[in-house]
């Protein structure tokens with residue numbers, strides 16, 4: 253189903269702010285590739301619905317909207333580190349909200365014209381999984397609100413990350 257000719261996405265487009273070409277994002281360009289059956293097997297039904305079907309989970313009835321621990325939020329699909337608790341804030345929306353991603357390469361964005369609105373979709377740069385949307389009504393210093401779905405994220409506490417760091 254996801255097999256397409258390899259030349260389909262080869263047209264060069266101007267680079268977006270995220271470092272990714274704006275416009276189309278052919279699935280074969282993402283480093284992490286899995287079949288639909290594999291995604292269904294690996295992900296919970298909620299995570300599959302958000303990440304692979306562009307779903308939106310219910311406001312407030314999700315894992316991380318009021319989560320305040322220090323750590324990193326990773327992609328539930330591929331483990332890519334996406335957001336830091338340092339940039340999380342209470343937007344009142346009922347979804348986990350951040351003022352910025354962890355770094356410039358963690359996510360990509362593209363225009364989303366579904367539901368008669370023009371929104372900016374946010375997706376994982378590694379697996380292409382849908383994460384949520386970004387709006388320009390956030391607080392200082394960025395003025396951005398990255399409105400994410402908890403089901404697209406998995407939290408790793410800072411203490412656990414330090415424990416695994418054996419390089420020092």
Ligand SMILES: [Zn+2]
Nearest residue numbers: 327330376379
């Ligand atoms: Zn991912």
